[in-house]
Amino acid sequence: QVQLVESGGGLVQAGGSLRVSCAASGRTFSRSVMGWFRQAPGKEREFAAAIDRSGLITLYADSVKGRFTISRDIPKNTVYLQMNSLKPEDTAVYYCAAESRGRTFFNYRGRTEYDVWGQGTQVTVPS
Numbered sequence: 211q212v213q214l215v216e217s218g219g220g221l222v223q224a225g226g227s228l229r230v231s232c233a234a235s236g237r238t239f240s241r242s243v244m245g246w247f248r249q250a251p252g253k254e255r256e257f258a259a260a261i262d263r264s265g266l267i268t269l270y271a272d273s274v275k276g277r278f279t280i281s282r283d284i285p286k287n288t289v290y291l292q293m294n295s296l297k298p299e300d301t302a303v304y305y306c307a308a309e310s311r312g313r314t315f316f317n318y319r320g321r322t323e324y325d326v327w328g329q330g331t332q333v334t335v336p337s
Contacts, residue, residue: 212234212239213234214232214234214327215329216231216305216329216330216331218230218331219304219331219332219333220334221334221335222296222335223335223336224296224297224335224336225295225296226296228293228296229290229293230290230291230293230331230333231289231290231291232244232246232288234289234308236310238308238310239287239308241263242263242308242310243261243262243263243313244260244261244280244289244307245258245260245261245307245318245324246289246291246304246305247307247321248303248304248305256321257318257320257321258270258273258291261280261281265281268280269318269319274293278291278292278293278294279291279294280292296335300333300335301333303330303333304331305327305330308324308325308326309323309324311325
């Protein structure tokens, strides 16, 4: 079973950059589709980005496309979310998620499609 630990959150000024990381343990990381979701205060958790097992296919929410980049380092069992041109509306707790059951064809944007979650890391962009 995969276990996930996020890190790298913090406070950054609007227009700045931040990279959050998700370290995975367990043997199933290499066959897991990985996603990043975020949850702002008073709002539902929403999809931000996802990456397939090979690292070659990525998917982004329209709100972050062109500003965020998801990547994975398979030997290090780590997934990253590089966030550039940050805006106050990017303020949220960012969660890493894994679909660890080996499925290939599913809705990458669907929160309920992922079976393993990290504890989250706070990203704050003051207005």
